[in-house]
Amino acid sequence: MNIVYRILWLFIGLNGAMFVGFSAYASHARRFIDYPQLLTIFESASNQHAIHLLALLVLASISLFFRSRWLLMSAGFFTVGIVLFSFTLYLFSLTGVKIAGFLTPVGGVCFMLGWLSLIGIAWGEKQSTERLNE
Template identity: 30%
Template sequence: MKTFIIIAAINAFLAVALGAFGAHGLEGKISEKYLKIWQTGVQYQMFHAAGLFVIALLMSKLPQAGTLNWAGWLMFAGIILFSGSLYVLSLSQVSVLGAITPLGGLAFLAAWVLIIVSAIKFL
């Protein structure tokens, strides 16, 4: 639980910092297309940082739900793969890196499914 609160807070902090960097540091340096891709990475990072907070809170209420631990690690992996690949794609403009992004999306989906399973089984 504590681990996911820390990971969530770090990712929320990074999403704010990377959002500001994209808006102020990258403007005029990369095309509008890649600024939008950067922004998508920031949005998904923040959404899933919030998801990690939810997982941590659920873990405190449902300590027997091991599926929540898996959900947390999958959500964190999704942030790295999804948002991370979009940041690298935006900066490098190497389009083949976009092939990594769906793996992060799958990790996000699996994490949300595990939260649903945990709610059905333990609430």
């Protein structure tokens, strides 16, 4: 397993633990009782974090058997999306730091690009098959 995939597995493991920790903290945070709108923001971050962390887990598992630059590209976009979308919303909802205002949408775009990158697997496989049949 090369260094890129090792880093990906490290990111998945650390983020799984962080997700559980953030969720546990949110269930007891006084801040969310006082400001329920911040809980909504936190839940949005948490939902996207969970969905894309599971997607990363699936991509990393597939990559053990099938190597593709499209899989790696998708995983990269999901990773950046988690950092820019979920983490900036966590930061805002927990501390009030408003850096999320301009970074969060970039993270959302990264999530979309990650899903769109998966199209390349189908397109790439078709071209590979065509070359084999020639």
